Amino acid sequence: MKELIAYILRFGNLNPQQIDFVAEKAKEIVIHKDEYFSEAGKTSRQVGFIVEGITRVCYYNNKGEEITKYFIEENNLVVDLESFDNEIPSTAYVQAITDCRLIVFSKKDWQELLNTIVGWDAIVHKIISKALMLKVERRSPLVSEDATTRYLKFIEIYPTVVNRIPLSYIASYLGITQSSLSRIRKNIR
Template sequence: MKELVHEIDTIIPLSPEEKERIGHFFSPKVIQKNSFLIKEGQYCNEVFFVKRGMLRVYYSDNNGDEITCYFSRNNEFISSYTSFLTQTPTKENIQALEDCKLFSINRANLEDLSQEIPKIQIFRRVIAENLFIAMERRISMLQSATAQERYERIIKENPKYILNIPQQYIASFLGITPQHLSRLRKKITR
């Protein structure tokens, strides 16, 4: 729980009493590798904090191909945010790439926490803004960078991805085929 409280405290300074209260609203959750936190068509009623592990968010296109949107790692929040905010079925799947330890808060508890500690609303806004920024960067990357530039950016910004994530998921995230990724890797390692 201390990682969760620390993450919130870095954005909005919390009193010792507020730090203790936050823990009462979140529940621990464990999810095994390859299991799903949520599947397409379900309603997302929770936001999760990743204490340990890595998850992948993806959807399936009209051809049934999986399109990876992003990965979530330690000390990050994850949810099917559109479903959470609009209370509509999600189009996304969230799958554990490793065994994960999480803390979850459901919609009602998040509202209660926000009432009890009003500055949590600032934290919620910052999380939403960060999600928007990440999605904007991803769209820009896919539209303006070459496949090689996208791959080099991942190597530079997230080298753990290359080591810990199956290559077909990396390729999907980059918007290329696994075969193209293999060619890029050979080209770059020469």
């Protein structure tokens, strides 16, 4: 819980009663490797904070190929925001790629935080803005680069992730085959 509170306090201030209220609404869960936090076609019903582990956001393209959009590691919120906020079916999967320990809030409890804590909406807005900026920063340099440069940038962007996840997911994220990724890794050692 201290990780979550420290994270929230980076974006705004809470008094001790508000911190207790947040803690009261939070629930800790474990999602095992390969299980889903949220699934395409279903409405996202919770906001999570990753205490331990890594998730990925992925979808299937029109050829049925699995595409990894991005990874979410420790000390970050995880939610399909559009699905959660608008109560519509998600278009992507959020999958645990390692065993994950999360602190989660149900839709009802999240709404209570918004309705009860003065300034909670401002904190949430700052968190979302930062997450969106980070997502763009992480994706933008990968679009026009060659495969080796994309992999080197990936290592730079996700230094704590690269050796903890399957190569197939990294290859999918980079838009290359797994054999190409293996060749690139071999050549840069």
